[in-house]
Amino acid sequence: xxxxxxxxxxxxxxxxxxxxxxxxxxxxxxxxxxxxxxxxxxxxxxxxxxxxxxxxxxxxxxxxxxxxxxxxxxxxxxxxxxxxxxxxxxxxxxxxxxxxxxxxxxxxxxxxxxxxxxxxxxxxxxxxxxxxxxxxxxxxxxxxxxxxxxxxxxxxxxxxxxxxxxxxxxxxxxxxxxxxxxxxxxxxxxxxxxxxxxxxxxxxxxxxxxxxxxxxxxxxxxxxxxxxxxxxxxxxxxxxxxxxxxxxxxxxxxxxxxxxxxxxxxxxxxxxxxxxxxxxxxxxxxxxxxxxxxxxxxxxxxxxxxxxxxxxxxxxxxxxxxx
Ligand code: G3H
Ligand code: 13P
Ligand code: ZN
Numbered sequence: 001x002x003x004x005x006x007x008x009x010x011x012x013x014x015x016x017x018x019x020x021x022x023x024x025x026x027x028x029x030x031x032x033x034x035x036x037x038x039x040x041x042x043x044x045x046x047x048x049x050x051x052x053x054x055x056x057x058x059x060x061x062x063x064x065x066x067x068x069x070x071x072x073x074x075x076x077x078x079x080x081x082x083x084x085x086x087x088x089x090x091x092x093x094x095x096x097x098x099x100x101x102x103x104x105x106x107x108x109x110x111x112x113x114x115x116x117x118x119x120x121x122x123x124x125x126x127x128x129x130x131x132x133x134x135x136x137x138x139x140x141x142x143x144x145x146x147x148x149x150x151x152x153x154x155x156x157x158x159x160x161x162x163x164x165x166x167x168x169x170x171x172x173x174x175x176x177x178x179x180x181x182x183x184x185x186x187x188x189x190x191x192x193x194x195x196x197x198x199x200x201x202x203x204x205x206x207x208x209x210x211x212x213x214x215x216x217x218x219x220x221x222x223x224x225x226x227x228x229x230x231x232x233x234x235x236x237x238x239x240x241x242x243x244x245x246x247x248x249x250x251x252x253x254x255x256x257x258x259x260x261x262x263x264x265x266x267x268x269x270x271x272x273x274x275x276x277x278x279x280x281x282x283x284x285x286x287x288x289x290x291x292x293x294x295x296x297x298x299x300x301x302x303x304x305x306x307x308x309x310x311x312x313x314x315x316x317x318x319x320x321x322x323x
Contacts, residue, residue: 003066004076006020006099006134006173014221014265020044020267021043023045023047023269025053029298030305032306044323045076045077082102094131098131099132101131103120118168118169118170137176138156138177156179156209157209174213174221176209183228184235184274186228189247202251205259214263227251227268238282240283257317285297
């Protein structure tokens with residue numbers, strides 16, 4: 001089974017009301033955990049690589065790891081560049097075998113974002129085989145790779161711009177801002193309310209904006225970044241074993257489930273995998289201070305990532321048994 005692009009994946013996901021999980025990878029344990037989870041859940045999958053991950057693990061190593069995962073699982077997997085910030089980076093990934101790229105011009109003025117996104121889409125679509133392109137309109141709060149996007153800068157996607165943007169760029173999918181953000185600290189305490197059990201509840205995503213955008217772009221796949229839910233059981237394990245993650249809070253799973261039944265066809269998750277892996281490695285280190293073989297603690301981390309991904313595919317994204 002060769003790598004696939006996201007076109008058919010998104011068409012089926014849109015029609016059947018689920019979303020494809022796009023999980024960030026940068027080492028062998030993470031690739032294995034995610035792909036084994038998808039295999040066991042019979043789920044389509046996107047593996048994505050940020051500029052930072054590509055620098056850390058190197059392009060060639062990542063290609064071989066993903067190739068090995070495909071051989072091992074026989075899954076249709078799309079390999080996607082996450083938050084490409086230049087034409088040159090997108091081109092290097094397209095030329096180097098990625099089947100999908102994101103060009104993130106969301107920090108640029110509108111016309112510059114259009115021009116850059118179109119340039120990447122033209123190049124990717126002329127490639128044989130066709131490479132799919134995701135662009136972004138509207139800034140997410142939080143951290144966008146190395147760029148700090150302050151709360152003051154955060155804004156929602158303006159629905160009035162989406163038709164013009166998609167028409168002029170020719171991109172295949174669009175990431176939008178409706179209240180998600182990157183990282184494990186998505187909301188401040190004061191932005192949240194408390195439910196009857198005293199648990200912090202973040203403000204709801206702007207489903208009104210999502211609906212408006214979907215009505216303007218019927219059948220067009222929408223992408224949500226910053227969609228980790230920051231499971232509190234793992235935050236507690238981190239904090240109980242020498243870590244410090246006070247007030248970490250994410251997007252409630254029910255909200256992502258709802259988005260996945262709408263026009264959202266791709267949901268990006270990275271922080272939850274980092275959290276699960278770190279929690280179980282910390283726990284292992286505290287419980288087994290005598291261990292010094294990386295396979296022992298990385299094995300626990302890998303197991304946690306696999307469990308988290310299985311849960312997401314089946315209960316949050318709805319992509320289990322959709323192969
Ligand atoms: O959206 C960003 C992803 O979580 C990747 O993060 O740039 O630290 O690899 P990274
Ligand atoms: P999280 O930080 O919420 O996992 O988002 C990841 C992401 O959007 C990668 O592009
Ligand atoms: Zn992102």
